Amino acid sequence: MDLFAQGVVNGVTLGAVYALVGLGFVIIYKTTRMLNFAHGQILMVGAVIGLFVTTTWGWSYWPTFGFVVLVTAAIGVAVEKIGYRAVVDAPVATVILATAALGTIMQSAVRITQGQQLSYFPPVVSTAPIGIGGIFVTPLQMVIVAICLVLVIGLWLLFQRTRLGLAMRAVSENRDAAALVGINAGFVSSLTWGLSGALAGAAGLLIAPLVLVTPDMGVIANTAFVGAVLGGFSSIPASVIGGVVLGVVETLVGLYLSTAYRDVVVFAILIAVLWFRPSGLFGRAAVRRV
Amino acid sequence: MDHLQGSRPLRRKFSSSLVALALLATACSPAASTSPSATTAGGSGASPASSPASSPAGGGTGEVIKLGMFAPLTGPLAATGVPARDGLQTWVDEVNANGGINGHQLELIAYDDQNNPQQAVSAARRLIEQDKVFAIMCGSNSGSTLAALPVITQAKVPFVTCISAHRDLFKPFSPYVYRMYANEVAQANADSDYVADSLKAKRPAIIYNSNDFGVGGFDAMTARFKDQWNLEFVAAEKYNVGDQDFTSQLLKIKSANPDALIVHAFAADAGIIVRQAKQLGLNVPLIGGGGTPTPLFPKAAGDAGDGFVAVWVFPVLPDASFPAVKDYIGKLQQYVYPSGLPTGRPSLYDMTGYCAGTIIGEAMQKAGADLTQTSVLQQLDSLKDFTPGNGMCYPVTFTPDNHEGTDQTTLVKVNANQQFELFQP
Numbered sequence: 001m002d003l004f005a006q007g008v009v010n011g012v013t014l015g016a017v018y019a020l021v022g023l024g025f026v027i028i029y030k031t032t033r034m035l036n037f038a039h040g041q042i043l044m045v046g047a048v049i050g051l052f053v054t055t056t057w058g059w060s061y062w063p064t065f066g067f068v069v070l071v072t073a074a075i076g077v078a079v080e081k082i083g084y085r086a087v088v089d090a091p092v093a094t095v096i097l098a099t100a101a102l103g104t105i106m107q108s109a110v111r112i113t114q115g116q117q118l119s120y121f122p123p124v125v126s127t128a129p130i131g132i133g134g135i136f137v138t139p140l141q142m143v144i145v146a147i148c149l150v151l152v153i154g155l156w157l158l159f160q161r162t163r164l165g166l167a168m169r170a171v172s173e174n175r176d177a178a179a180l181v182g183i184n185a186g187f188v189s190s191l192t193w194g195l196s197g198a199l200a201g202a203a204g205l206l207i208a209p210l211v212l213v214t215p216d217m218g219v220i221a222n223t224a225f226v227g228a229v230l231g232g233f234s235s236i237p238a239s240v241i242g243g244v245v246l247g248v249v250e251t252l253v254g255l256y257l258s259t260a261y262r263d264v265v266v267f268a269i270l271i272a273v274l275w276f277r278p279s280g281l282f283g284r285a286a287v288r289r290v
Numbered sequence: 291m292d293h294l295q296g297s298r299p300l301r302r303k304f305s306s307s308l309v310a311l312a313l314l315a316t317a318c319s320p321a322a323s324t325s326p327s328a329t330t331a332g333g334s335g336a337s338p339a340s341s342p343a344s345s346p347a348g349g350g351t352g353e354v355i356k357l358g359m360f361a362p363l364t365g366p367l368a369a370t371g372v373p374a375r376d377g378l379q380t381w382v383d384e385v386n387a388n389g390g391i392n393g394h395q396l397e398l399i400a401y402d403d404q405n406n407p408q409q410a411v412s413a414a415r416r417l418i419e420q421d422k423v424f425a426i427m428c429g430s431n432s433g434s435t436l437a438a439l440p441v442i443t444q445a446k447v448p449f450v451t452c453i454s455a456h457r458d459l460f461k462p463f464s465p466y467v468y469r470m471y472a473n474e475v476a477q478a479n480a481d482s483d484y485v486a487d488s489l490k491a492k493r494p495a496i497i498y499n500s501n502d503f504g505v506g507g508f509d510a511m512t513a514r515f516k517d518q519w520n521l522e523f524v525a526a527e528k529y530n531v532g533d534q535d536f537t538s539q540l541l542k543i544k545s546a547n548p549d550a551l552i553v554h555a556f557a558a559d560a561g562i563i564v565r566q567a568k569q570l571g572l573n574v575p576l577i578g579g580g581g582t583p584t585p586l587f588p589k590a591a592g593d594a595g596d597g598f599v600a601v602w603v604f605p606v607l608p609d610a611s612f613p614a615v616k617d618y619i620g621k622l623q624q625y626v627y628p629s630g631l632p633t634g635r636p637s638l639y640d641m642t643g644y645c646a647g648t649i650i651g652e653a654m655q656k657a658g659a660d661l662t663q664t665s666v667l668q669q670l671d672s673l674k675d676f677t678p679g680n681g682m683c684y685p686v687t688f689t690p691d692n693h694e695g696t697d698q699t700t701l702v703k704v705n706a707n708q709q710f711e712l713f714q715p
Contacts, residue, residue: 003541006541006570007537007538007541010537010570011537014537118558118589118590119589119590120561120565120590120592122592127565127568127569127594128568128569129569129570129571131571136570136571138569141569210535210566211534211535212534212558212561212562212590214558217534219532219534220534250538251535251537251538252538254537255538255541255542259527259528259533259539260500260528260530262538
């Protein structure tokens with residue numbers, strides 16, 4: 001039972017990371033009905049910059065955090081301008097390819113300038129395990145889950161309870177109509193992509209101590225994307241639950257079945273969900289009023 | 291960064307091929323046109339038996355002997371190929387500065403195989419057929435080396451490997467191939483012996499990479515534990531390349547209650563595994579396989595890496611506190627990097643590259659005036675307790691039917707400064 005409980009605890013932490021990364025996809029989708037496949041690479045760039053700033057310039061954690069979030073927000077806006085706005089009337093596949101291309105460029109740029117320099121990123125809070133009734137939890141895990149919760153609630157409030165959120169939803173509903181009623185659709189779009197970039201940077205710094213800072217660390221975004229789709233791509237809470245469920249399922253399958261089957265099970269579940277509940281396990285079917 | 295550094299040597303490779311072209315041009319002049327027959331004269335009846343590709347380099351003094359190499363010089367695995375190439379180049383330049391071998395100057399031709407077996411095969415072909423090299427040095431990572439092996443064996447060109455530790459390098463045995471450091475089975479044995487003998491572990495567990503390298507090590511350790519120590523792994527968990535979360539595997543291992551955990555992984559993965567193990571409260575001695583002891587490991591592991599022990603195949607570490615290495619660093623700087631060494635250098639592949647050079651050099655020296663591929667192969671086969679690289683590598687001994695130069699290993703341990711140091715249990 002301890003083993004099961006420990007598996008769930010670690011699965012939830014892993015899932016919180018997926019959720020955090022997945023949110024970056026979701027808010028862009030909610031506002032612009034687009035997918036940003038450079039998201040994982042923005043996350044990676046954030047972690048690489050964070051590592052550089054702390055080790056080479058000797059900055060402490062919080063200034064680093066602020067700096068990284070600003071830089072990745074700017075990258076998010078840049079990706080929007082180059083990868084989305086320049087081809088806005090093109091088919092979705094074109095935008096996806098354009099953003100993926102930008103991501104590949106970022107990855108190569110990091111690899112060329114930093115080489116395969118891999119490093120561990122010292123965490124801001126301790127990673128020494130604390131035993132609670134036979135289950136081990138690290139303060140870092142708790143912080144990650146807490147930050148995830150705060151961001152989810154904050155973003156949900158932003159979308160549902162603020163004028164800006166209203167503008168975002170309006171843009172997603174009908175860009176031209178939103179422009180007609182005086183919403184600066186371009187500004188709202190840039191702002192959302194910037195916000196998503198900032199989220200990627202924050203996530204990059206948070207998960208860096210769990211893994212390694214490498215040019216390839218952006219791959220986590222692929223799994224996070226699956227988690228968000230699983231939960232429901234058009235809803236912030238649903239996508240977050242999807243990420244958490246995915247983390248728990250992955251860990252438990254690895255624990256009780258085999259890690260070799262982990263991806264098989266995850267993608268089988270994904271396909272089943274797409275068949276029977278295209279709007280996600282917890283998402284509501286999108287209703288388009290015409 | 292590897293890419294940037296890679297571009298410089300590429301340019302050098304280019305210029306050295308220009309030199310080769312110039313040499314070819316002079317070789318076409320009547321004075322040198324006798325080389326194919328003249329060179330076999332010294333070797334009497336021995337050489338004609340070998341294939342046309344065997345280009346004996348004897349003949350007139352001053353003729354340049356070409357050594358060929360293929361290895362990843364760009365991309366993620368350039369970290370193996372570039373230092374090996376530089377180590378060899380340092381040795382070549384040093385030999386040339388001291389008047390060459392028996393009056394022959396040496397030249398190194400290095401091709402980038404990008405860690406791609408097909409590229410490795412075509413590079414080996416090009417070295418043999420086009421460049422007509424006297425010997426091939428180092429070779430690439432195991433996949434590429436094994437792929438190129440048949441081509442080299444067929445051409446009967448001496449091949450002193452310096453990167454691959456693969457168990458199948460001599461399956462089937464090739465009389466033209468030599469290895470200069472302990473292979474992966476010897477490394478796995480050393481790991482198992484440390485766990486069973488020094489740690490007195492009764493319940494060893496292992497987490498290993500599901501690729502060829504990981505499975506090879508796991509099989510070898512399983513056999514060693516069973517045959518030598520009558521032990522079995524209480525838990526054996528695989529992971530896939532690219533995995534970043536090892537929680538499931540580590541929890542399963544923890545629930546099996548082991549008293550030692552072998553991490554048979556590449557250094558970066560091992561660093562994450564060690565950290566996650568500590569975070570799950572898995573507090574048993576952690577031992578690394580042959581892929582772990584690189585400077586990358588302590589960087590990837592952070593504090594959690596303290597006290598990590600791993601198997602090591604050299605008598606020294608690649609740092610200047612060892613006189614032989616200090617000496618090498620001076621030469622590397624003098625011949626290859628006059629404006630300063632790149633970060634992370636020298637690495638262990640600097641040492642293997644340089645050591646491989648000294649091995650073929652010793653055999654060529656002993657062959658004397660009768661310098662043919664056949665005579666050098668004979669000299670290699672009778673090399674006994676030769677210490678390569680002035681003591682940077684363990685002594686090697688080859689016989690006509692055993693080309694594994696040594697199975698000697700030692701251990702290294704991560705110290706409080708988060709660096710590997712030599713360690714005697």
